[in-house]
Amino acid sequence: MKVYFDNNATTPLHPEVKKELIEAMGMFGNPSSMHAWGREARANVEDARSRVAGFIGAHDDEIVFVGSGSEANNTVLSLFVCASNQCIPGTKMRSSIITTKIEHPCVLETSECLAHRGARVKYLNVDRYGKVDLDQLAGMLGDDVGLVSVMMANNEIGTLQDIATISKMVHECGALMHTDAVQAVGKIPVDVAALGVDFLTISAHKIYGPKGVGALYVKKGIPYCPFIRGGHQERGRRAGTENTLGILGLGKAVEMRQLEMEAEEKRLASMKAILKKGIEERIDDIYFNGHPTDSLSGTLNVSFPGAEGEAILLYLDLEGIAVSTGSACASGSLDPSHVLLATGVDAERAHGSIRISLGRESTMQEVEYMLDILPKTIKRIRDMSTAYIKGGTHAASR
Amino acid sequence: MKVYFDNNATTPLHPEVKKELIEAMGMFGNPSSMHAWGREARANVEDARSRVAGFIGAHDDEIVFVGSGSEANNTVLSLFVCASNQCIPGTKMRSSIITTKIEHPCVLETSECLAHRGARVKYLNVDRYGKVDLDQLAGMLGDDVGLVSVMMANNEIGTLQDIATISKMVHECGALMHTDAVQAVGKIPVDVAALGVDFLTISAHKIYGPKGVGALYVKKGIPYCPFIRGGHQERGRRAGTENTLGILGLGKAVEMRQLEMEAEEKRLASMKAILKKGIEERIDDIYFNGHPTDSLSGTLNVSFPGAEGEAILLYLDLEGIAVSTGSACASGSLDPSHVLLATGVDAERAHGSIRISLGRESTMQEVEYMLDILPKTIKRIRDMSTAYIKGGTHAASR
Amino acid sequence: MLQAGEWAYTEKLKEHFMSPKNIMQGENTDEFDGVGMEGNLQCGDQMMVVIKVDRDTEVITDCQWKTYGCASAIASTSILSEMVKGKTLDQAFHISPKEVAQELGGLPDNKIHCSVLGDKALRAAINNYYVRNGMDDKVKQEQAKTICQCMSITDHDIEEA
Ligand SMILES: Cc1ncc(COP(=O)(O)O)c(C=O)c1O
Ligand SMILES: Cc1ncc(COP(=O)(O)O)c(C=O)c1O
Ligand code: FES
Ligand code: FES
Numbered sequence: 001m002k003v004y005f006d007n008n009a010t011t012p013l014h015p016e017v018k019k020e021l022i023e024a025m026g027m028f029g030n031p032s033s034m035h036a037w038g039r040e041a042r043a044n045v046e047d048a049r050s051r052v053a054g055f056i057g058a059h060d061d062e063i064v065f066v067g068s069g070s071e072a073n074n075t076v077l078s079l080f081v082c083a084s085n086q087c088i089p090g091t092k093m094r095s096s097i098i099t100t101k102i103e104h105p106c107v108l109e110t111s112e113c114l115a116h117r118g119a120r121v122k123y124l125n126v127d128r129y130g131k132v133d134l135d136q137l138a139g140m141l142g143d144d145v146g147l148v149s150v151m152m153a154n155n156e157i158g159t160l161q162d163i164a165t166i167s168k169m170v171h172e173c174g175a176l177m178h179t180d181a182v183q184a185v186g187k188i189p190v191d192v193a194a195l196g197v198d199f200l201t202i203s204a205h206k207i208y209g210p211k212g213v214g215a216l217y218v219k220k221g222i223p224y225c226p227f228i229r230g231g232h233q234e235r236g237r238r239a240g241t242e243n244t245l246g247i248l249g250l251g252k253a254v255e256m257r258q259l260e261m262e263a264e265e266k267r268l269a270s271m272k273a274i275l276k277k278g279i280e281e282r283i284d285d286i287y288f289n290g291h292p293t294d295s296l297s298g299t300l301n302v303s304f305p306g307a308e309g310e311a312i313l314l315y316l317d318l319e320g321i322a323v324s325t326g327s328a329c330a331s332g333s334l335d336p337s338h339v340l341l342a343t344g345v346d347a348e349r350a351h352g353s354i355r356i357s358l359g360r361e362s363t364m365q366e367v368e369y370m371l372d373i374l375p376k377t378i379k380r381i382r383d384m385s386t387a388y389i390k391g392g393t394h395a396a397s398r
Numbered sequence: 399m400k401v402y403f404d405n406n407a408t409t410p411l412h413p414e415v416k417k418e419l420i421e422a423m424g425m426f427g428n429p430s431s432m433h434a435w436g437r438e439a440r441a442n443v444e445d446a447r448s449r450v451a452g453f454i455g456a457h458d459d460e461i462v463f464v465g466s467g468s469e470a471n472n473t474v475l476s477l478f479v480c481a482s483n484q485c486i487p488g489t490k491m492r493s494s495i496i497t498t499k500i501e502h503p504c505v506l507e508t509s510e511c512l513a514h515r516g517a518r519v520k521y522l523n524v525d526r527y528g529k530v531d532l533d534q535l536a537g538m539l540g541d542d543v544g545l546v547s548v549m550m551a552n553n554e555i556g557t558l559q560d561i562a563t564i565s566k567m568v569h570e571c572g573a574l575m576h577t578d579a580v581q582a583v584g585k586i587p588v589d590v591a592a593l594g595v596d597f598l599t600i601s602a603h604k605i606y607g608p609k610g611v612g613a614l615y616v617k618k619g620i621p622y623c624p625f626i627r628g629g630h631q632e633r634g635r636r637a638g639t640e641n642t643l644g645i646l647g648l649g650k651a652v653e654m655r656q657l658e659m660e661a662e663e664k665r666l667a668s669m670k671a672i673l674k675k676g677i678e679e680r681i682d683d684i685y686f687n688g689h690p691t692d693s694l695s696g697t698l699n700v701s702f703p704g705a706e707g708e709a710i711l712l713y714l715d716l717e718g719i720a721v722s723t724g725s726a727c728a729s730g731s732l733d734p735s736h737v738l739l740a741t742g743v744d745a746e747r748a749h750g751s752i753r754i755s756l757g758r759e760s761t762m763q764e765v766e767y768m769l770d771i772l773p774k775t776i777k778r779i780r781d782m783s784t785a786y787i788k789g790g791t792h793a794a795s796r
Numbered sequence: 797m798l799q800a801g802e803w804a805y806t807e808k809l810k811e812h813f814m815s816p817k818n819i820m821q822g823e824n825t826d827e828f829d830g831v832g833m834e835g836n837l838q839c840g841d842q843m844m845v846v847i848k849v850d851r852d853t854e855v856i857t858d859c860q861w862k863t864y865g866c867a868s869a870i871a872s873t874s875i876l877s878e879m880v881k882g883k884t885l886d887q888a889f890h891i892s893p894k895e896v897a898q899e900l901g902g903l904p905d906n907k908i909h910c911s912v913l914g915d916k917a918l919r920a921a922i923n924n925y926y927v928r929n930g931m932d933d934k935v936k937q938e939q940a941k942t943i944c945q946c947m948s949i950t951d952h953d954i955e956e957a
Pocket of ligand 3: 082225
């Protein structure tokens with residue numbers, strides 16, 4: 001059996017998105033061209049923009065299409081380090097940035113780089129469920145803070161943040177608010193007005209759209225300067241010939257989410273509950289990571305002390321099951337997940353954790369297969385583990 | 399008849415690229431994932447990388463996939479302005495940059511922004527054919543110059559530069575050499591070793607590949623710092639989940655260019671010669687812009703004094719013919735082409751010019767149709783032009 | 797389009813990962829003549845190697861192991877445990893991580909340290925045997941400086957690998 005339980009890393013194209021892409025392959029004009037080919041492409045790109053805007057309650061001209069979620073996040077953060085601010089006439093950006101310890105690497109690494117470049121960056125702690133410390137935020141907010149960036153849903157543990165409350169606090173101190181909603185949009189209702197954010201990041205490939213395309217919501221009137229410069233594309237807010245196929249794919253993906261999201265999230269939640277119960281019953285000495293209720297319905301992160309994450313991943317892979325340890329883009333890194341460490345999980349438990357992320361193609365049969373294979377896999381690994389030998393850390397718990 | 403003569407703006411997908419994309423739509427894994435789905439995606443991305451590398455004589459690990467030609471150009475230029483250089487330990491970049499007056503807006507606007515941020519930027523003149531002034535370059539080169547960026551083939555007039563000679567001069571002064579080869583790769587032979595460049599930009603959609611994907615050649619050992627930060631993708635050189643479909647499309651596009659380029663460029667050259675001769679014979683008071691021989695075989699830029707470019711474009715559009723005025727991404731701008739102005743063409747001639755760019759789907763029938771429609775169109779516009787009334791600028795030339 | 801991506805590691809490594817050889821059964825280390833432990837759980841890598849030794853010939857007759865480690869650690873220790881059987885303590889001590897990696901058909905760069913771990917645990921087991929048998933003079937110290945505190949891996953190990 002082949003079981004893809006890594007939908008937070010990326011998702012298969014929705015059949016309707018595939019259809020849309022195949023249909024759109026003949027439409028090749030450059031949306032900036034004035035002739036018929038260009039106008040056709042332009043009309044389709046604008047149609048996709050309307051769909052994306054409508055889905056999150058934005059105005060069409062508040063949506064900037066970009067090449068990835070990572071690019072969108074880099075774009076927002078980079079607004080706050082220009083030494084000259086010539087691009088945003090009349091605006092002097094405040095130079096402190098606040099973000100969290102559990103952000104995606106594209107936010108964390110960009111923040112580190114900005115710190116090298118003179119920005120002051122502060123990182124918010126989270127509690128053991130991954131919720132941001134709002135008291136700490138209140139203490140950090142001040143006249144110097146230009147931007148606060150807090151992700152809406154965490155990719156590794158699924159924990160949701162209360163963005164609306166945070167936005168309010170941020171605006172009270174006169175700073176701007178960004179949320180990386182890559183894992184949230186299309187899974188939970190997102191309305192930019194209700195959230196009160198100034199910037200919001202979307203990526204297509206997490207919601208059954210193509211990879212290499214995303215969107216950035218930029219609230220009307222907010223100071224903005226392009227990250228990729230040149231051309232007049234996207235009203236001068238992002239240069240580069242538009243990825244027309246990708247943009248149409250994102251538009252269609254969003255349209256399908258609008259139709260399917262609600263029912264499907266319920267289905268995923270019940271599958272996750274079964275998976276959770278099954279793991280609890282069949283494997284001892286386990287810990288679930290992330291918030292027990294305020295969490296993405298398809299995301300389950302679990303630690304198996306005494307079993308190393310990569311070994312679990314690869315033994316499951318041999319049985320046809322795909323899961324991940326930490327985030328996909330951190331693979332290749334040997335460090336334990338920064339997200340789990342931030343929640344106070346110790347390094348051993350962090351090393352021994354996997355993320356199971358369900359998606360629209362996941363079935364109950366797959367869940368059952370997983371519940372059959374996973375206990376054997378963990379037993380097998382624990383049987384060869386030093387953590388369970390006499391005097392080993394977990395010897396007592398056996 | 400529908401005639402697409404705007405292949406420098408963008409090109410239709412090659413039928414083989416379409417096939418590849420359709421086949422690859424089921425392959426959805428994240429190349430960073432360790433499981434089977436991820437490994438499948440990784441293998442295909444690396445295969446595409448080999449093709450692109452092979453096509454320009456580079457090593458596989460010298461190719462970084464990016465989201466557009468514009469992003470690649472922004473990436474290279476932005477290496478030279480970091481105030482801290484923490485990302486490139488031990489390297490203190492020299493802070494002057496030399497480029498030309500005829501670059502694509504994504505180079506020119508980024509350069510302007512860098513100038514705001516403390517870089518010294520100098521712009522090379524070109525002669526009346528669009529060739530860079532090498533004496534001026536020799537005079538500008540010095541200890542302070544970190545980067546020279548000269549495009550290989552101009553998108554508006556097709557003029558080719560002698561990159562190998564320029565690279566040599568640049569390296570003698572210890573600077574690095576970048577060439578924007580977006581309009582060159584796939585049209586003329588490009589070999590990075592022969593050119594001696596350190597960076598080279600490629601975009602897929604100019605050679606019958608998908609929009610929203612490009613590649614940057616970065617010579618081994620050259621200081622480099624990612625532009626989009628986060629994740630370990632592309633060996634830490636460009637964050638964001640890889641655009642797998644786009645990358646496969648670029649790989650296929652390059653493979654097809656390798657097979658078809660030589661024969662096709664000959665065909666385009668002969669079609670262009672016929673077009674040129676026909677225009678000369680049928681329309682008086684015209685000027686061809688760009689180099690008469692050192693030029694892209696499919697690009698013909700011509701000025702019709704007394705006729706305004708946008709009017710020509712739109713009348714041709716009504717007849718089903720697509721051409722452009724200046725570059726597509728400059729549309730929306732009312733300024734005359736900066737490229738033509740740099741070649742010394744006066745503003746009126748610059749305003750009255752169109753770019754005809756042929757491609758692999760162009761046929762002789764289309765050329766004949768163009769030669770039928772264009773003279774009528776120019777006559778029609780000139781007949782209503784103030785430039786041609788008695789005493790108008792060009793009355794004498796009639 | 798390519799159909800299947802190759803496994804992250806070599807086929808040989810995959811074999812040893814799928815059916816690791818000589819995993820220590822049970823928990824009783826007392827029946828062995830030498831016990832070596834390296835790494836720690838907090839770092840995500842721990843290795844224990846136990847050996848039985850023929851006292852007369854100083855030949856290793858059995859080598860078993862347990863690990864808290866990734867695929868590379870599992871496979872490289874599995875293959876190492878096969879390689880040392882029948883070797884003298886001295887020969888076994890001088891098996892380098894490089895030889896182990898070669899046996900596996902190569903390892904990704906970022907996984908080299910995982911194979912070093914099994915090797916180090918083996919050397920610790922051999923030293924432990926010497927100590928237990930009053931042959932302290934034979935205990936060989938690592939000369940190199942520790943560059944990774946967490947893994948107790950030295951620059952020497954990395955070079956060797
Ligand atoms: C010479 C040149 N450089 C760069 C670009 C930008 O490439 P892209 O559209 O992929 O961003 C173009 C075309 O738009 C071009 O013609
Ligand atoms: C929370 C979060 N932010 C940002 C990203 C980056 O998105 P992309 O892969 O489109 O660059 C991801 C996924 O990779 C993510 O999970
Ligand atoms: S001058 Fe500040 S971002 Fe361009
Ligand atoms: S510190 Fe220089 S580019 Fe990041």
